[in-house]
Structures are given as structure tokens and as C-alpha cells.
Amino acid sequence: MQPLYEGKAKRLYTTQEQDVLRIVYKDEATAFNGEKKEVFAGKGELNNRLTSHFFEILEQAGIPTHFIERVSEREQLVRRVTIIPLEVVVRNVVAGSLSKRLGIEEGTVLETPIVEFYYKDDTLGDPLVTSSHINLLKIATSEELKQLSDKALRVNEVLQPYFRQNGITLIDFKLEYGKMADGTILLADEISPDTCRLWDQATGEHLDKDVFRRNIGSLTETYQTLFNRLGGNTQ
Numbered sequence: 001m002q003p004l005y006e007g008k009a010k011r012l013y014t015t016q017e018q019d020v021l022r023i024v025y026k027d028e029a030t031a032f033n034g035e036k037k038e039v040f041a042g043k044g045e046l047n048n049r050l051t052s053h054f055f056e057i058l059e060q061a062g063i064p065t066h067f068i069e070r071v072s073e074r075e076q077l078v079r080r081v082t083i084i085p086l087e088v089v090v091r092n093v094v095a096g097s098l099s100k101r102l103g104i105e106e107g108t109v110l111e112t113p114i115v116e117f118y119y120k121d122d123t124l125g126d127p128l129v130t131s132s133h134i135n136l137l138k139i140a141t142s143e144e145l146k147q148l149s150d151k152a153l154r155v156n157e158v159l160q161p162y163f164r165q166n167g168i169t170l171i172d173f174k175l176e177y178g179k180m181a182d183g184t185i186l187l188a189d190e191i192s193p194d195t196c197r198l199w200d201q202a203t204g205e206h207l208d209k210d211v212f213r214r215n216i217g218s219l220t221e222t223y224q225t226l227f228n229r230l231g232g233n234t235q
């Protein structure tokens with residue numbers, strides 16, 4: 001089938017069905033807008049399994065996503081959407097860019113979750129944008145933005161207790177949404193240790209891509225540990 005798009009961590013192909021696409025997860029990890037790059041054998045398979053698992057949990061909780069099914073070690077079928085060029089970040093605990101931007105110590109627990117929007121544009125370095133910027137760029141209407149924020153918080157309400165039950169704190173995560181041909185907004189892209197910060201509740205150990213960004217551990221071993229902690233061996 002036709003290659004449609006190649007991103008940093010995934011390739012997208014058409015299928016025989018007009019409304020269905022095939023995603024292939026790559027072994028490549030990138031950070032800092034692609035400046036740091038490395039290949040880790042097995043990463044694609046782990047992220048495909050983890051993303052599929054998280055999307056299944058969300059679907060079971062009544063959250064519509066683009067996910068249809070995982071079809072092989074590295075591949076899944078998804079519904080075709082047009083991606084809204086926003087990264088929707090939800091934060092429960094201060095870390096990463098929020099800590100740097102506002103000078104608040106990493107690990108500070110937020111009283112209520114924070115939602116942020118970043119404009120998906122590699123040449124601009126994905127800047128943080130306000131609702132006025134988003135309206136100015138005609139990316140989404142105020143009503144759609146409210147929907148995105150509500151939907152992202154709902155994902156947090158499902159995933160936060162799920163990770164807590166497994167001894168893991170969901171610090172923050174990034175979501176992407178897409179529009180189907182009829183305008184319906186669906187959760188799309190991926191949810192994986194590439195796109196979440198996950199800290200071990202007891203030890204504070206990082207179980208996510210920060211081990212690669214910060215050179216503090218083996219990415220493959222970390223993702224495998226996360227997979228096993230979430231019952232991966234029995235899936």
C-alpha cells in the first residue's frame with residue numbers, strides 16, 4: 001500500500017479501505033526536535049504494544065480513539081483522521097518544560113491538572129500557544145478547543161488511576177487529536193513512554209523517554225520494565 005507520511009517514530013500507510021490506515025512503529029528515538037537520534041532494537045514493538053493497550057483501556061472507558069487493532073509486532077490499524085496541529089499536554093506533577101518555564105521544582109504536585117497547547121511546527125520548535133494564538137492561526141475554534149481540553153482531562157481521569165494501581169505516577173503526557181471526514185474529533189497518534197512521563201511511585205525511577213533525553217538509563221530496558229509492570233508478559 002502507499003506510504004502516506006513518515007514521522008520521527010512511525011510510518012503511516014494507506015490500506016485497501018479508504019478510511020483505514022496502517023501505522024508502523026519504528027525503532028528510532030528522537031529528542032529535542034530531532035537533534036538527538038538513536039535506534040533501539042525492540043522499541044517499535046514495545047511502543048506498538050503499549051499504545052494499543054492504552055487505547056484499548058480508553059475505548060473500554062467510552063473514549064473514542066482512532067485505534068482499531070494491533071495487527072502485528074510493529075503494526076496497528078487506525079481510522080483515518082486529519083491531525084489537528086496541536087500537542088495537547090496534560091500535567092499532574094511539575095516536570096520538564098513547565099519546571100523550566102516557571103521555575104517550579106520538578107516533582108511539585110499540582111492541585112488540579114493543567115492543560116497546555118503547543119503548535120505542532122518543527123521549524124518553530126513546537127511553541128506553547130494560547131487560545132488567542134490558536135484562533136489567530138485558525139487551527140481550531142474556541143468551541144473545539146474547549147472540547148480538546150475536556151477530552152484530554154477525561155483521558156487523564158482514566159489513565160491516572162490505571163497507572164496508580166500499578167505503582168506508577170502519571171506525571172504528564174501529550175495527546176494529539178484528529179478530525180474524521182464528518183468533523184468528529186478523535187484521539188489519535190500514540191500514548192507511550194515516548195509521550196508520557198511515568199515515575200515509579202516508590203523509588204521515583206523514570207519509566208519513560210526521559211532516560212534517553214537525560215542519558216540516565218537504557219531506553220529499551222526501561223520500556224521493557226514498564227511493559228512487564230503493566231502485565232505485559234500475559235498480554
Ligand code: C5P
Nearest residue numbers: 095096097098172173174194195196197
Ligand atoms: O517537554 P515537556 O515538559 O513540555 O513535555 C510534557 C509531556 O509531553 C511529556 O510527557 C513529554 O514526553 C510529552 N511531549 C511529547 N512530544 C513533544 C513534547 C512533549 O510527547 N514534542
